[in-house]
Amino acid sequence: MKATGIVRKVNDLGKIAIPIELRRPMGINIKDDMEIYVDEDNIILKKYEPVCLFCGNTKNLKHSGNRIVCTDCINRLVKE
């Protein structure tokens, strides 16, 4: 983990702002979903990228309720 030297206060609603100089190079835009991870006493933010439930593919995804499956896996499952 690399220190940025940036310190931000948590506001009354528990929110913090991610500085533009960190968002821009990571392709994080306004209204993007962020995934929150915990590693012992650290909170890690990662740009959310949906992946196929079965193979981890990030392309050609279809949503079924709260599950995400790629078209390759759908086609494979239909054949089986």
Ligand SMILES: [Zn+2]
């Ligand atoms: Zn898949």
